[in-house]
Amino acid sequence: MNLDRLKPLVPNINILTKEYVTIVGCGALGSVTAELMVRNGIGNITLIDNDIVEDHNLQRQNYVQKDVGKPKVNVLYDRLISINPNIKIIIVQERLNTSNVHLIQSGLVLDCTDNWYTRKLINRYSTHWIFASAIKNKGMVQYLNKKPCMECWLETDSEEHCEDLGVYNAITHIIASIQSHLALQVLTSSCDNTLYHFTLPGKIHAINTPCKVECQGCFSTPLLPKEQVQRVCHNMYKTYTYIKGEFQQNKQYTLFKDGTIHIYADNKNVANTILSEILTN
Ligand SMILES: [Zn+2]
Structure with missing residues (x-):
């Protein structure tokens, strides 16, 4: 794939052909983030999702009408390969849980899930990941490695769900775009732990999240x-x-x-x- 338009900004972009990214969740965030990562030249991707494409997904997810009824990982695999046939992709049609958590213990993990249980699992088993979430007109993104962890600042589990409260497709695409941009930074140079909070139509907050003393998430993270x-x-x-x-x-x-x-x-x-x-x- 020709990356000439990216090279002036990221001279070492070719190193991405050897990098690994694991995308947990192939819905509104994951289906967009995965495509942007492929267009950035990433060489190896693992896709984890157990859902099939449904009609109500098309409002914001990177699928089309003929995909309805098919596993998301299969459809996304075909699309990513059609963009760059040289990419290596592993698809896992399972929900991430404690028995397959080994899948997220190496490489950069991109959290594109829609629930806090799975995010906590990622927080506790991955030491190199990018948190992302979106609901209604707001969303958050943060690169996390060791401390602070997500549970340092996440006080309570949210009971809010997109199926009840709705979500604009603009915010899921913005958050997915920022997440893939942070991934590019992490893999080609460096990235700090700033938490970015967006509210449509254009409010942005950059927040420094502190380390919490005796944080459960920090203490339970396996030392890899x-x-x-x-x-x-x-x-x-x-x-x-x-x-x-x-x-x-x-x-x-x-x-x-x-x-x-x-x-x-x-x-x-x-x-x-x-x-x-x-x-x-
Ligand atoms: Zn913590």
């Missing part, structure tokens, strides 16, 4: 050696589903209740060595 997690899990996690056991974690691997093992290694050979050591012990 982010530099070592590398990309191995993206290609290998499915290979190691035959090990049974309870959840346990050490510095080299995490074993989940469903039998999946997530190995932290610099490359496939090292991961295989660690795996054979686990199997013989």
Whole structure:
């Protein structure tokens, strides 16, 4: 894909072909963010969503009439591949939960969900993610890595839902655009933890969220050696589903209740060595 219009602004844009982004939720935010990430030149994407396209989604989501009734991840896969056939995409037609949470433990995670339960899960299992939400005429976006975490400033779970209160498509597209822009910044240079709060038609607040003392979210976040997690899990996690056991974690691997093992290694050979050591012990 030709990125000549982006290169003057982001000279190192080519590094994105080797980067990984996991998008949790392929609705109003995710279907737009995913497309913008592909158009920015990202090389590897995992899409997680268990929904099918419904007629009322078309008001704001990146789908068309003939997609109704099909899984969102499948439709989005076809669209993203049609934009850039060289991109590698993993689709997971499941809702994110504690048994498949290994999917969000490496690479940059983009929260495009519509509920606080899943966001808390991301907050507690990912150390490198971009929070995003939109409802009615307002929305929020924030890059989060370690502290402060989302639960440092989120005092109570909101009971507000778009299906009851409605949402403008302008705000979901604005929030998705900002989220993908922050992702571009995170992956090519740097990004701080400012929380951006938008209200239509044009009010913007940039907020510095403080670290909360004894925050549950901060304390429960698994300590993942982010530099070592590398990309191995993206290609290998499915290979190691035959090990049974309870959840346990050490510095080299995490074993989940469903039998999946997530190995932290610099490359496939090292991961295989660690795996054979686990199997013989
Ligand atoms: Zn916290």
